[in-house]
Amino acid sequence: xxxxxxxxxxxxxxxxxxxxxxxxxxxxxxxxxxxxxxxxxxxxxxxxxxxxxxxxxxxxxxxxxxxxxxxxxxxxxxxxxxxxxxxxxxxxxxxxxxxxxxxxxxxxxxxxxxxxxxxxxxxxxxxxxxxxxxxxxxxxxxxxxxxxxxxxxxxxxxxxxxxxxxxxxxxxxxxxxxxxxxxxxxxxxxxxxxxxxxxxxxxxxxxxxxxxxxxxxxxxxxxxxxxxxxxxxxxxxxxxxxxxxxxxxxxxxxxxxxxxxxxxxxxxxxxxxxxxxxxxxxxxxxxxxxxxxxxxxxxxxxxxxxxxxxxxxxxxxxxxxxxxxxxxxxxxxxxxxxxxxxxxxxxxxxxxxxxxxxxxxxxxxxxxxxxxxxxxxxxxxxxxxxxxxxxxxxxxxxxxxxxxxxxxxxxxxxxxxxxxxxxxxxxxxxxxxxxxxxxxxxxxxxxxxxxxxxxxxxxxxx
Ligand code: G6P
Numbered sequence: 001x002x003x004x005x006x007x008x009x010x011x012x013x014x015x016x017x018x019x020x021x022x023x024x025x026x027x028x029x030x031x032x033x034x035x036x037x038x039x040x041x042x043x044x045x046x047x048x049x050x051x052x053x054x055x056x057x058x059x060x061x062x063x064x065x066x067x068x069x070x071x072x073x074x075x076x077x078x079x080x081x082x083x084x085x086x087x088x089x090x091x092x093x094x095x096x097x098x099x100x101x102x103x104x105x106x107x108x109x110x111x112x113x114x115x116x117x118x119x120x121x122x123x124x125x126x127x128x129x130x131x132x133x134x135x136x137x138x139x140x141x142x143x144x145x146x147x148x149x150x151x152x153x154x155x156x157x158x159x160x161x162x163x164x165x166x167x168x169x170x171x172x173x174x175x176x177x178x179x180x181x182x183x184x185x186x187x188x189x190x191x192x193x194x195x196x197x198x199x200x201x202x203x204x205x206x207x208x209x210x211x212x213x214x215x216x217x218x219x220x221x222x223x224x225x226x227x228x229x230x231x232x233x234x235x236x237x238x239x240x241x242x243x244x245x246x247x248x249x250x251x252x253x254x255x256x257x258x259x260x261x262x263x264x265x266x267x268x269x270x271x272x273x274x275x276x277x278x279x280x281x282x283x284x285x286x287x288x289x290x291x292x293x294x295x296x297x298x299x300x301x302x303x304x305x306x307x308x309x310x311x312x313x314x315x316x317x318x319x320x321x322x323x324x325x326x327x328x329x330x331x332x333x334x335x336x337x338x339x340x341x342x343x344x345x346x347x348x349x350x351x352x353x354x355x356x357x358x359x360x361x362x363x364x365x366x367x368x369x370x371x372x373x374x375x376x377x378x379x380x381x382x383x384x385x386x387x388x389x390x391x392x393x394x395x396x397x398x399x400x401x402x403x404x405x406x407x408x409x410x411x412x413x414x415x416x417x418x419x420x421x422x423x424x425x426x427x428x429x430x431x432x433x434x435x436x437x438x439x440x441x442x443x444x445x446x447x448x449x450x451x452x453x454x455x456x457x458x459x460x461x462x
Pocket of ligand 1 (some may be wrong): 008135160306
């Protein structure tokens with residue numbers, strides 16, 4: 001069995017707990033793949049220095065996984081992480097061309113930092129290793145490694161959406177970026193929609209030959225296979241978290257503090273892609289349309305701040321505070337506050353308990369690669385009395401979770417009516433929807449996801 005070299009911007013430890021249950025599950029799955037295959041997880045330490053040194057910090061964790069991290073120079077953090085990755089690619093790939101910044105310095109910083117990743121990781125790669133690169137921060141890394149003579153199998157997985165061609169071509173040097181992807185053996189996407197957008201671009205803009213059956217993209221003698229690999233949660237591990245005192249306490253806290261009202265929950269990193277202001281507007285519309293139900297519902301929004309150095313993130317935070325404050329000001333009574341807005345992260349155990357106590361889960365991103373909160377919410381439900389998942393049709397997860405209440409997150413009325421419907425949904429219908437949803441959550445889990453991707457990469461014939 002080949003060793004595995006995982007490369008991602010961040011290594012294992014998510015910055016804000018509970019911000020992306022997603023990352024908790026992903027980190028766990030990659031850690032178990034690393035334990036099984038042996039290998040190294042390489043990435044940015046999260047630390048900043050004045051001048052880039054190239055020093056690598058290698059550590060072996062108690063459970064036997066080796067991580068290798070490097071600090072980045074302040075200029076790299078500004079231009080590569082805050083700049084090109086999170087002010088250019090992130091908004092554009094989430095269809096927010098209005099927020100996308102095109103700055104030549106960001107592009108240069110992105111290329112420079114990808115080169116630094118290649119330079120630093122190269123000595124760690126042995127001839128039979130498989131290399132697995134993750135996410136939009138590192139799209140050109142495969143090509144940079146090839147330029148250094150690395151002939152190993154290299155796969156890439158994009159955790160976020162791939163935008164439609166008409167949006168993507170607004171990116172200066174878009175062609176150059178996509179051409180670098182043909183240096184990977186496999187390029188993975190979260191669902192068929194993002195895969196099809198990528199293949200459409202390759203055909204129309206690059207003039208590449210695309211084999212629809214195999215996903216093989218060929219251009220000028222170079223080729224890669226593009227496929228959809230929908231990510232899941234670490235189901236068994238998450239269920240173990242639910243079976244703890246911490247989870248039961250959290251559930252109890254929520255139940256006793258909401259008393260006779262129905263608790264509805266949202267858990268999101270504070271990001272404009274998550275549709276939070278639109279969601280709060282939808283809840284406001286619900287209270288306007290059904291004023292007699294104000295006493296029936298309490299909404300708990302958990303939203304740990306994220307990427308706080310970037311203006312658009314500061315803006316979304318201010319907007320949300322204002323909207324939440326307005327609704328609470330207008331609708332609160334001395335003994336009732338309709339929206340609880342919490343700016344901190346929580347452990348997976350606590351989240352499990354909160355999800356279980358909440359009879360409605362509200363997941364309404366404007367665009368999302370997958371969204372694992374939707375899957376965690378379902379996993380945490382009591383099978384005998386499950387809650388209702390309201391899910392944006394624009395989340396990658398919607399492709400697999402058709403039995404959620406699917407809504408258009410831009411429509412306040414859609415959100416308001418879905419909440420009303422969820423409040424009244426009979427037990428029989430809740431159970432039927434849950435039975436269908438839990439199947440995909442349990443069966444299409446992150447362990448299989450990891451094994452499928454690695455298996456396909458192993459099977460590639462060089
Ligand atoms: C998304 C991205 C990840 C990223 C995470 C947290 O899930 O796909 O690559 O790590 O957000 O964002 P941050 O900028 O804090 O790493």
